[in-house]
Amino acid sequence: MRINLEPVGIIKKAGKCSEVLIYSEFEQLIKNIATRLGNSDPAEQSLLIVHRNKDNKDIHQVQVTKTNIIDRVGNILKVGKIDANDDSVIDVRLNE
Template structure:
């Protein structure tokens, strides 16, 4: 079964890290994450990123990656290195 999902952002390589650009129409997603981060005193948070699977031979259309959040500037989330570039992001969640 194929399901068509609308991406909320895109993953870009940025040196030794990756950046997740969340599209402006999904700004509420960033606001929700920021609100939850404000309540947590821990400086290092992990995120669950649901993104397009790079392996075309795999039957799974998406991949879930657990990654550490390094910084957030506006609608850009700087995270550890993800083995993805220009892949569509379908969802971002705090790993609580």
């Protein structure tokens, strides 16, 4: 079964890290994450990122990657390296 989902952002490689750009129409997603982080150090938190699976041989359409937050600037989350580039982001959640 194939499901069509609207992406909320995109993953970009940025040197030894990755950046998750959340589209402006989904800004509430970033606000929710920032609220839940509160005053804690973002580097102590991990994220679960649901994104498009780039492996065409795999029957799964999506992949879930756990990574650490390095920094947040506006609607860009700088995270640990993810094996993805230009992949659509479907969802981002704090790993609690």
